[in-house]
Amino acid sequence: MPTRQGWSTLSAGIASIVLGRMFGLIELYIIGSALLAGFTIALLIVNRPLPRLAVRRVARPATVGVGEPARVDIQVANRSSVRSPKLTLWEPVGDKGGAPMQLAPLGAGEAVSAAYRVPTSRRGVVRTGPLRAERFDPLGLARRSNWLAGAGEVLVVPQQLTLAFPTAGSAGRLGEHLRMKSYGQSGTEFHSQREYIPGDDLRRINWKSSARSTTLIVRETALEGIQRCTVVLDTLADSYDRDGFERAVTAAASVVGAASAAGIAARLVAPGLDLRGPDVAPLSLRWLATVEMGDEVVDHSGGGRSASDGLGVVVVVTSHVTSVAAASTNASVAPEEVVVVVCTMVPAASSRGFTVDATSLRELHRSWSQLVMGRTAVMA
Numbered sequence: 001m002p003t004r005q006g007w008s009t010l011s012a013g014i015a016s017i018v019l020g021r022m023f024g025l026i027e028l029y030i031i032g033s034a035l036l037a038g039f040t041i042a043l044l045i046v047n048r049p050l051p052r053l054a055v056r057r058v059a060r061p062a063t064v065g066v067g068e069p070a071r072v073d074i075q076v077a078n079r080s081s082v083r084s085p086k087l088t089l090w091e092p093v094g095d096k097g098g099a100p101m102q103l104a105p106l107g108a109g110e111a112v113s114a115a116y117r118v119p120t121s122r123r124g125v126v127r128t129g130p131l132r133a134e135r136f137d138p139l140g141l142a143r144r145s146n147w148l149a150g151a152g153e154v155l156v157v158p159q160q161l162t163l164a165f166p167t168a169g170s171a172g173r174l175g176e177h178l179r180m181k182s183y184g185q186s187g188t189e190f191h192s193q194r195e196y197i198p199g200d201d202l203r204r205i206n207w208k209s210s211a212r213s214t215t216l217i218v219r220e221t222a223l224e225g226i227q228r229c230t231v232v233l234d235t236l237a238d239s240y241d242r243d244g245f246e247r248a249v250t251a252a253a254s255v256v257g258a259a260s261a262a263g264i265a266a267r268l269v270a271p272g273l274d275l276r277g278p279d280v281a282p283l284s285l286r287w288l289a290t291v292e293m294g295d296e297v298v299d300h301s302g303g304g305r306s307a308s309d310g311l312g313v314v315v316v317v318t319s320h321v322t323s324v325a326a327a328s329t330n331a332s333v334a335p336e337e338v339v340v341v342v343c344t345m346v347p348a349a350s351s352r353g354f355t356v357d358a359t360s361l362r363e364l365h366r367s368w369s370q371l372v373m374g375r376t377a378v379m380a
Contacts (some may be wrong), residue, residue, distance in 0.1 A: 077106075164258070
């Protein structure tokens, strides 16, 4: 199509021919004809078939954390037997802006590469492309656009803090509670035997050993540790501002990652979502990369839990300790589960339960470390 300069040239050419004919000025007629001829040649140049160009786009990496560096490499190769023209390339990146590139003429079989950085300041899907090529004539009178490659994407997942996962032997207040709670669990791994004490569970009596002794013998099992961790993410829009919700997403991703790294069976629960299994950590990150606030209340009650599942921790990530999500989760937990409430908007001033202040990421790391380990760890 003609450029602005091309339209001006066309208008000037037509006007010169008309005026030259009206006033009998051969010079104007010649000038007008030359302008029209140049405009026609420009259209013919830009509309010539473009040589076959192969484009390869590679995102490095395709999945990246918030704030981490990422780039897209583009390789253009001339797969035809003729020389390609000079092209101006434009690759849209995200919702705003893009990456401009200049492609010099390529001989047959030649290839060239270019790269640009991908913005990763916010979680979500950053769409790249499609790659557009614009061809101009030497005088800039006409141009033509061609699509060289389709669209791609880079997934920006939430930031993950390095958090220590609690155990029944942790030094913090939560660890002490878990240790006391684990004494009430029926372990399966044999540890030792001892004499019966009134009040012991009769199911633990070893009748074979007791038959060879003058007293009853009780089988001791090893202390059971945490077997599972459920992360409940509250997404109610009325509870958060934008920053508070982003901290909630980061907290949920961090706790799921910490549980998986510790070898604990993790589960992520949110409105319309119940992720579990060996791949819960990467699947959770992908889902959390695009989650938005909504109007549904999260339901933690389903899931088919039983006492045989062992000791568990339920981490509710919400706005404040008295939220609907925190209340409903506390009402539905099993006796062998311990609830931890992570508050991203209003810290719990005083609570008999276990709470974590997440009004900032630094405070989240400090408060979690204090609860789990009994001391403050340095945030990396």
